[in-house]
Amino acid sequence: MRFMFVGDSMTIGRAGDFTWRYRMWQHLNRSFGGPYSIVGPRTELYDTASDAPVSTDYARPDFPAKARRHLAGWGEGWLHMAPVIGGTVSATKADVLLVSLGLIDLGFYTNSTQTAANARQFITAAREANPHVRAVLLPVIPNVRALVDAPFAAECDRFNELLAKAVADLDTPASPLLLASTPDTYDLRTDTYDGTHPGPSGEHKLAAAFAGAMHQAWGLGGPYERAADQ
Numbered sequence: 001m002r003f004m005f006v007g008d009s010m011t012i013g014r015a016g017d018f019t020w021r022y023r024m025w026q027h028l029n030r031s032f033g034g035p036y037s038i039v040g041p042r043t044e045l046y047d048t049a050s051d052a053p054v055s056t057d058y059a060r061p062d063f064p065a066k067a068r069r070h071l072a073g074w075g076e077g078w079l080h081m082a083p084v085i086g087g088t089v090s091a092t093k094a095d096v097l098l099v100s101l102g103l104i105d106l107g108f109y110t111n112s113t114q115t116a117a118n119a120r121q122f123i124t125a126a127r128e129a130n131p132h133v134r135a136v137l138l139p140v141i142p143n144v145r146a147l148v149d150a151p152f153a154a155e156c157d158r159f160n161e162l163l164a165k166a167v168a169d170l171d172t173p174a175s176p177l178l179l180a181s182t183p184d185t186y187d188l189r190t191d192t193y194d195g196t197h198p199g200p201s202g203e204h205k206l207a208a209a210f211a212g213a214m215h216q217a218w219g220l221g222g223p224y225e226r227a228a229d230q
Contacts, residue, residue, distance in 0.1 A: 001220075002039045003028070004094040005070040006081055008104045010197055010206070012072035014046045015055035018200060022060060023207035024098070025067045031211075031222035039092035040069035077105035078118035086125035089133060096220075097126060097133060098210050102140040102159055103196070112155045116162035120170065127175050136178045136213050138206070139163060144188055144195030180213040 005011055005021050013019035021038075028036060043065060047055040053074060071088055073080065078101045088094070099122075105115040119137075126133050139160040146153035164179050171177040183205040188195050191202030198206055208224035215221050 001032075001034065001036045002093055002095045003036060003098060004038070004040050004088070004092060004096070005072060005098050005100075006085070007070070007072040007100040008076055009046065009072075009074040010103070011070065011100050012042075012044075012046050012053060012074055013058075014048055014074075014197070015057040016059055017045060018059040018063075018203055019045070020198060020203040020206040021068070021070060022058065022063050023203050024210060025063065027207055027211050027224055028221060030225070031215075032220065038067045038069050039094050040071045041088060041091070042070055042072065043068040046074040075104055075108075077101050077103075077109060078115055078122055079105055079109050082118045082122040082125060085122050086129040089126050089129035094130065095133060096214075097135040099135055100138040100206065102163070103143060103156070106140065106152065106155050106159060107143075107145065112159035112162060115159050116166060119163060120166050123166070123170055123177070132175055134176050134178075134218070136180050136210050137163060137167060138180045138209060139182050141182055141186060143192075147188075176218070178213045178217050180209045183209050 011021065025038065042053065044053045045055040045057065046053050058068070071081065081101060102115055105118070106112065110118065123135065126135065140156050142153055142156040146156055167177045167179045186202065186205055191198060191205060193199045204226055211221055211224040215223055
């Protein structure tokens with residue numbers, strides 16, 4: 001089974017991060033009961049000094065190159081991923097998409113209606129490339145802007161409603177979709193390093209959201225457990 005991480009800055013991570021992708025890789029190693037691989041056209045982290053995704057400075061050197069693969073970008077959202085997901089799924093033969101997108105769209109590019117339309121286009125394109133692709137979609141976790149910008153907070157809430165409707169409308173037995181649960185204990189003060197991007201505890205909670213959805217709905221892997229050395 002081939003897993004692909006799709007996301008924005010919260011998923012690509014910056015130089016020096018563990019990333020929630022690393023946490024998920026550890027989880028799959030512990031709990032997945034069969035052969036699997038992580039696929040994607042990119043492996044780098046975002047480097048703040050050069051303002052480009054050129055860093056290989058992961059916090060843990062034991063994160064192997066083949067597991068660092070992803071389709072994520074700093075400043076990229078549904079708007080950017082919908083046009084490229086079909087070709088990427090075709091090229092990588094991805095089976096399961098773990099998707100965390102939307103915050104950057106709502107913050108800079110599109111309103112909730114437009115963002116939801118792009119999410120639907122994304123799903124359609126992925127299925128055209130692989131009619132049996134599965135996807136787990138994480139709702140937007142509002143960042144600190146939502147604490148002081150009521151219209152933005154409302155757009156985040158409305159997009160999450162539209163995303164849930166899209167999952168309900170488009171889910172099929174041949175190509176199942178899951179809406180992951182937003183971690184109910186996620187705290188922007190302690191789970192992020194800047195009010196948006198996850199720190200170590202936030203990374204674990206994001207990985208747990210995806211792991212829990214896959215285990216409960218599809219029987220893939222097991223319950224998320226944080227190892228003693230994490």
